[in-house]
Amino acid sequence: MSDPVDIFRTEAEEHLSALESALLELEQRPEDPELIALAFRAMHTIKGGGGMFGFTELSAFTHHLETALDKVRNGLFPVTQELISILLDAKDHVTGLLEDPVLDQTQILIGRGLLERLHALIPDEQITEAKQTTAAQSPAIAPPGEEGDRVYRIHIRPSAGAFRDGFDIFPILKELQGMGTCYVTTDTGGVPLPAELDPESCMLSWDLVLVTSQGAEAIRDTFIFVADEWRIDIDPIDIDDDQCDRIGEILVERGLIARSQIESLLAENPRVGEVLQQAGLVTESDVDAALREQRAIRDTRERGARGEQESLVRVPAARLDSLMNLVGELVIVQARMQQLAQSRDDEAMSAIAEDLDRLTTELRDNTFSIRMLPIGTTFGRFRRLVRDLSRDLGKEIRLETEGAETELDKMVIDRLGDPLVHLIRNSIDHGIEPPEQREAAGKPPVGTIHLAAEHAESHVVIRIRDDGAGLNTGAIRAKAVERGLIARDQTLTEEEIQGLIFEAGFSTADRVSDVSGRGVGMDVVKRSIQDLGGQVGIRSEPGRGTTLTITLPMTLAIIEGLMVAVSEERYVLPLSCVEECIEVERGSEGKRNGQRLARVRGDLVPYLSLREWFAVPGAAPGIEQIVVTRLGEQRFGFSVDQVVGQYQTVVKRLGKLYEGTAGLAGATILGDGGVAMILDAGALAESLEDEVRTRGRRQTGRPPTWTE
Amino acid sequence: MASEAQPAHGLDQGSLQILTFMLDGEIYGTDIAQIQEVLEYRRVTPVPRTPDFMLGVINLRGNVVPVVDLRRQFEMQLTEPTVDTCIVIVDVMLDGEMTALGILADAVKEVIELGADMIKPPPRIGSRIDTRFISGMGKQDEEFIVILNLARVFSKEELGDLVDSARETRLPAQEAGQNPADGD
Numbered sequence: 046m047s048d049p050v051d052i053f054r055t056e057a058e059e060h061l062s063a064l065e066s067a068l069l070e071l072e073q074r075p076e077d078p079e080l081i082a083l084a085f086r087a088m089h090t091i092k093g094g095g096g097m098f099g100f101t102e103l104s105a106f107t108h109h110l111e112t113a114l115d116k117v118r119n120g121l122f123p124v125t126q127e128l129i130s131i132l133l134d135a136k137d138h139v140t141g142l143l144e145d146p147v148l149d150q151t152q153i154l155i156g157r158g159l160l161e162r163l164h165a166l167i168p169d170e171q172i173t174e175a176k177q178t179t180a181a182q183s184p185a186i187a188p189p190g191e192e193g194d195r196v197y198r199i200h201i202r203p204s205a206g207a208f209r210d211g212f213d214i215f216p217i218l219k220e221l222q223g224m225g226t227c228y229v230t231t232d233t234g235g236v237p238l239p240a241e242l243d244p245e246s247c248m249l250s251w252d253l254v255l256v257t258s259q260g261a262e263a264i265r266d267t268f269i270f271v272a273d274e275w276r277i278d279i280d281p282i283d284i285d286d287d288q289c290d291r292i293g294e295i296l297v298e299r300g301l302i303a304r305s306q307i308e309s310l311l312a313e314n315p316r317v318g319e320v321l322q323q324a325g326l327v328t329e330s331d332v333d334a335a336l337r338e339q340r341a342i343r344d345t346r347e348r349g350a351r352g353e354q355e356s357l358v359r360v361p362a363a364r365l366d367s368l369m370n371l372v373g374e375l376v377i378v379q380a381r382m383q384q385l386a387q388s389r390d391d392e393a394m395s396a397i398a399e400d401l402d403r404l405t406t407e408l409r410d411n412t413f414s415i416r417m418l419p420i421g422t423t424f425g426r427f428r429r430l431v432r433d434l435s436r437d438l439g440k441e442i443r444l445e446t447e448g449a450e451t452e453l454d455k456m457v458i459d460r461l462g463d464p465l466v467h468l469i470r471n472s473i474d475h476g477i478e479p480p481e482q483r484e485a486a487g488k489p490p491v492g493t494i495h496l497a498a499e500h501a502e503s504h505v506v507i508r509i510r511d512d513g514a515g516l517n518t519g520a521i522r523a524k525a526v527e528r529g530l531i532a533r534d535q536t537l538t539e540e541e542i543q544g545l546i547f548e549a550g551f552s553t554a555d556r557v558s559d560v561s562g563r564g565v566g567m568d569v570v571k572r573s574i575q576d577l578g579g580q581v582g583i584r585s586e587p588g589r590g591t592t593l594t595i596t597l598p599m600t601l602a603i604i605e606g607l608m609v610a611v612s613e614e615r616y617v618l619p620l621s622c623v624e625e626c627i628e629v630e631r632g633s634e635g636k637r638n639g640q641r642l643a644r645v646r647g648d649l650v651p652y653l654s655l656r657e658w659f660a661v662p663g664a665a666p667g668i669e670q671i672v673v674t675r676l677g678e679q680r681f682g683f684s685v686d687q688v689v690g691q692y693q694t695v696v697k698r699l700g701k702l703y704e705g706t707a708g709l710a711g712a713t714i715l716g717d718g719g720v721a722m723i724l725d726a727g728a729l730a731e732s733l734e735d736e737v738r739t740r741g742r743r744q745t746g747r748p749p750t751w752t753e
Numbered sequence: 754m755a756s757e758a759q760p761a762h763g764l765d766q767g768s769l770q771i772l773t774f775m776l777d778g779e780i781y782g783t784d785i786a787q788i789q790e791v792l793e794y795r796r797v798t799p800v801p802r803t804p805d806f807m808l809g810v811i812n813l814r815g816n817v818v819p820v821v822d823l824r825r826q827f828e829m830q831l832t833e834p835t836v837d838t839c840i841v842i843v844d845v846m847l848d849g850e851m852t853a854l855g856i857l858a859d860a861v862k863e864v865i866e867l868g869a870d871m872i873k874p875p876p877r878i879g880s881r882i883d884t885r886f887i888s889g890m891g892k893q894d895e896e897f898i899v900i901l902n903l904a905r906v907f908s909k910e911e912l913g914d915l916v917d918s919a920r921e922t923r924l925p926a927q928e929a930g931q932n933p934a935d936g937d
Contacts, residue, residue, distance in 0.1 A: 374815045614798070659801035701847035702807060702819040702854065702912070703800050712798075712810055712817045720798040720812050 049210045052359075053094045053270045054143055060087040061143075065136055066425040068129050069432060075124035084132070085114040086266070091139065094270045096216040103142040106156050110135055113167045122167050131162050133429070195257065195281060197264060202250040202276040209245055212271060218251070220267050225257030254282075273359070362455065365416055369602050372405075372412045373695035376603060379405040380693065381716040413454070413600055420498045420505070421449025423462050427469050431494060434473045441490055442477050447497035453505050454600040457577055461507075461597070464570045468509050468593055469494065471567070476513030476591055486588065488512065500599075504621060507595040516585035518542045524551065540678065543583050547571040577601065578619065578710055580727055582677045596677075606694035606713070606723065609672060609685040611656045612663035615721040617694050617713055618683065622674040622726050626688050629669055640737050643671050643682055652682030653733045674726045681730040696723060707732050768868045771891065773898055774841060774858035777829035779881065781858075782865075782891060782898045787843050789853060791861050794838035811840065811855060818842065820855035826906070827882045832859065845907045854907065867891045872900070 064087035067080045074080065088111040095104035110132065116122050138155055163169075199221070203212065221227050235248040242248075255264065261279055268277045379401050386398035424446050435442040453461070477483075477492035484490050495510040518539055525531045525545045537545075545551060547567045574581045579597035598604060598621065606617035627645055635642045635649065642649040652671055655661070671682040696711045703709070708729040712720050771782035772791075792813075797820045799809040806825035810817045820840055824831055837860035845854055875887035880899065886906045891898035905911070 370815075377815070661801075697817040699800065699810065699817060700819055701850050701852050702821070703803060703810070706800060706803055708802070709800065712800075714812045714815060714817070718812055719796070720810050720817060722798070722800065 049212065049270065049274060050098050052273065053098050056269060057091050057094060057143055058140070060091050061136055061140055062425050063087050065133065065429055068132050068136070069425070069428040071124055072126065072129050072432070078118070081114065081118045081124070085111065085118055088114055090266055090269060093216060093220055093267065097213055097270060098211060100142065102153075102156070103139060106135075106142065106160070107139060109160050109163065109169065112169060113163055116167055125166070128163075128166055131159060131166065133433075135159050135163070195260075197253075197255045197257070197261065198278075198280045198282055199253040199255055199264065200250065200276070200278040201253070201268075203247045203271070204274040204276075205246045205248070207247040207271075207275065210274070214249075214251070217267055218253075221253060221255055221264070224259050224263070224267075225255055227256075228254040365412075365455075368412055369416065372409050373603060373697075375405055376409060376693055376695055377714050377716065384716045409603060413602075416455050416600070416602075417452040418455050418458050419450045420453050420458060420461075420507070421446070421451075423458060423465065424449050424496065426462065427465065427496060430466060430469060431473060434470065435477075435492075438474065439479060440473065440477055440492060441480050442473060442492045442494060445493060445495045447495070448499045451498040451500060451505055452599075453597065454602070456601055457597060457599070460573065460577055464573045464595075465507070465509075467567075467570050469496070472509060472511040472513065472591065472593075476511040476515075478514050486514075501596075505597045505599055507597065508592055509595075510590060510592040512590040515587040515589055515591055516543055516546070516583070517587070518585075521545055521551075540584075543585055546583065547581070575725065575728055578604070578725070580677055601696060604694050604696060604723075606692045607672065608689040608692040608721065609655075609670070609683070610687045610689055611659070611661045611685050614659070614661055615689065615715065615719070616655065616685070617692060617721050617723045618672060618674065618726055619710070619723070620691060622676065624673045624675045624680065627671050627673065629671055629684070630667065638737065639740060640733075641684075643684075645671075645673055645680070645682070648680070650680045650682050651730075651733075652684055653729060654684045656684070656686070658729070658733070674730075676727050676730055679730070681726065683724075683726070683729070694723060768866050769872065769891075769900075770864060770866050771898070771900060772841070772864050773862040774839070775860040775862065776824055776827070776858060777832075778859075780862065780896055780898045781823075782900045783841075783843065783903055784900075785864055787845065787903060789842040789844055792840040792842060792855070794834045794840060794857075797855075808857060813842065813853065813855075816853070818853050818855055820857060821907075822857045823906070824857070824859075827886075829881070835859075837861075843903060845903050847907055847912075848909050865893060867893070867898075 064084050067083040067087070071077065071080045071084070088107050092104050092107040092111055095101070095107060113122075114132075117124060117128070122128075138152070138159055141152060142156075201214070201217070203214065204210075207214075218227075218229060230252040232250045232252060233248075235250060236242065237248065257264070261281060264279050265272070265277075268275065271277070379398075382398050382401055386395045427446075428444055431442050431444040472494050477494070478486070478488075480490035483492065493512050495508070497508045497510070499506055521542050522531070522537070522545075525542070525548070526533050528548075528551065530545060530548050530551070531537065547570075551568065571581050574595055574597070577597055578601060579595055581596075582594045583591065584594070585591040598619070605620040607620045607623050608615055608617050610616075625645075627643070629643055635644070637649075640651050641654065643652050644650075650671075650673060652673075654665075654669075656663075656665055666686050669684045669686065670688045671684045672688065673680055673682045675681075692713075694713045697713060699706065699709060699712055708725050710723045710725040710728075712722055715721055770785045772785050772788055773780050773782045775781070792811075795811060797809040797811055800807065800819075806822050808820045808822050810819050812818075822831075823829075839858045839861045840855040841858055841861065842853055842855050844851055846852070847854070871893065872889045872891050874889060875884045876890065877884070880887065882899070886902055887899055888902035888905075889900045891900055
């Protein structure tokens, strides 16, 4: 992320998504001045950055949007649906412009078309008046008012490579000038003799005094794209401070001379404090206290400025990943240490192992928290999706969100976006009915999609609930029979029928629309959620709506696992899905339709023998353990030789060669240097179910059912 | 990336450095540019329900690295691991991703340099393995060395075919294996 143009793009994208969510909110609350201001700020910043990085078209285009938004902000024009639509389209256009500063003809035409639509709504008198107003550069920023004016001292020292990186200082200076009265001094002190001058390097720095009604934040925004590279000092000057106009003070504050120099110069002339002290008006301690107070004021001021600047650090994701890897390895080393300490009767060593354990856990938790992002960052995307799609389909749909602050690992969030989009699309396309139909059914014409996220133990639960027509179980059944997924006379519960929509190649939509229903729907969604170590379930009531529940682990990097052993092999099951472990004597288990069943406190639970399924060599012991897991509504067991115990598992990818191996969620490195497979309980249960079903159908023509 | 194109390139230039190793009594070689290191044989953790030639994975300094058995892939005679058995770690392109991969070798011989005149194009007929996998034949001390084109051996098409055929043959086998187990 060192390329400044990349930084600009990233930040501009963030501003664009802020703009988008502000616009969508505005649709609900058109009068909210804060939202208008937010949209305006976003446009303004993108425009400024675009100018600096040679995105001329982008800058020119956003200038028009900014102008229009300014007028809306000043109450000259109302916020209308039409305006929001244009601005959303414009936002998309800007996204395209960001990709490449050089435009093709289509983009120019699209841009022109958008501006025409915009100016039809909000006339742009600046096209005619442009020459009269010199301040037109930033129409947005209010002219300096007399009241509330503040004075800032700004020092700009661009990095030496600034020119080479394609930065230009003038747009910044212009923008600052637009904010108020600005006095600029160029400091050429850093320029060397002509012989040593590297004409491509930037040796200049600038001192500005800016009188403006804007806050320090607005000034800092001007530098948003260079803040990492350049040295930017923005200090408010307290004009109420009597001292601040003393030349000595100003020189010191500007860092031109050291206070000690002044002090030694002034040494012959005793200072105010000393004069007063000598006159017996104040004591020495009074002066000391006053000096301390002075220092405190300054320090606070300095800290304030620095604190604001350093509150956020941008870090490339790759660095976080390598940190995570290191922590992972540390966890493994720690596990080895612990094993060793337990096997030896050495108190000192045990104490060290305990300390290491504590530190590792803390380090792990801290590293995790760095990677955590609120899921709300993806919600903005869905708002737009709901709005655009419902319009296309002639439906009226409101999206409600809840728990946007719920945090998830960045990697999970990144990979969760697509499945969620798919599910929401499905709700819009197949779930919510058109307004007439809804009214006929006695429901409000506006449909609701409720998107909620919450923490539940070590999991995050995401629910997508719509108040649409619900699933048509009859149609699903018919389709499943037609596709050969179930037998014609098979008895299934409502729930099981609903679950069929997650089968591969299943789609009940009568027609294939642009929106969804190309038959690559829910099975892909289910797969991607399982890849994230999660599960998805569906509950639907005819006429009342459908709820999809997604359960996800908070992180993919390290999980709490339960280690089990079969002969020499060891496997790890995610502890989060384990309910209990029971012992079974061989021969005591029951069977139905070729499916093994174990009796767990009166209930029959289907289970899979890992030894058999994985074809592990060796004979099974007389007493086997069954690990009972809960997969959504079902319980499912795994029989193993031995339950080894809880294990903090660092998840490693199995790599390209083994990608897509059913039933495995990855591998982990054990304390002794060996490797153990991490099992995907849901996928294993499913493959067994599939096989039993195919076999059952082949043998008896009647697939088995299992009950709890 | 670079190492994928290397074997072909190497042959065009003056000479080629290859690591030679034994597979079922014959000498094979591969460009050293794509070789990371050679490990002593160690236990390979099997990955269940995957094709036979994919032996499993090993822990290579904290990374999980898959190991393949070329002998199974080339349908050669199999022998139990001995003290000479090695795992040669190579970097290959798998489906557009540079991946470290272990190759099981009966024994690793040496690194030799072959001049351009010592390398002949792959034979049309008469070789034990598919000529597509051979980038050239080297000769040293009257012995032939089959120089492997690993990029081709591990290309998506080849692996895909193997994985598919393994899946097809596995299903009935699994079932058959399950029934006797049910009986006792």
